[in-house]
Structures are given as structure tokens and as C-alpha cells.
Amino acid sequence: MELKVDGITQATRQITQAPETSQTVNFTIAGETVGKHQVEVAGLVGEFEITELPPGINWWLIGGTLAIAVLLAVWLTWGRRWLRGHHPRLPKQAKAAS
Numbered sequence: 001m002e003l004k005v006d007g008i009t010q011a012t013r014q015i016t017q018a019p020e021t022s023q024t025v026n027f028t029i030a031g032e033t034v035g036k037h038q039v040e041v042a043g044l045v046g047e048f049e050i051t052e053l054p055p056g057i058n059w060w061l062i063g064g065t066l067a068i069a070v071l072l073a074v075w076l077t078w079g080r081r082w083l084r085g086h087h088p089r090l091p092k093q094a095k096a097a098s
Contacts, residue, residue, distance in 0.1 A: 003027045004040040 003011045
């Protein structure tokens, strides 16, 4: 069985079934073109329409979150060490004996 969208084969399934029986077959495809599309399966023709595309990945949000996480990690490791050496109320790190 073939699924065609706009005349192009998008997916195929090998189906075996007994005569006089029916079987549900599901296809899942990703559509990236807004508009009306013709679909054909086993000689049956239909139409569907994509009205808007789902939102894409927000790379600015991912990048900003990653940058904040890196800055926080740097602050937690190096900033606190620097403060221990320069802040009057924080205990200074003991120097190793030579």
C-alpha cells in the first residue's frame, strides 16, 4: 500500500489480510508546505489543507538559557574563590604549606 501526497510517494506499508476483512492502516508524515494537498491511498483520493506550520525551535531561548547556565557555573566556581580572597567577611582559603 502506498501513500501519495501531491503525486509523490511519501510512505509505503506491506499489508497482508484475509479476503472480506478490513484493516486500519495509519500513516504519519511531516508536512512543511501551507496550502491544499491531494492524498491518495490504494486508489482512494482525498484532500487536506495545512493552514499554518507549528512553531519552530526557539534557538534564541535555548542559546540564552545555555549562556546563563555557563555564566552561573563559572561564577559558582571562580567568582566564589575570588571573593574568598578579597571579601573581608568571608574566610580566606588556607595556603598549602611548602
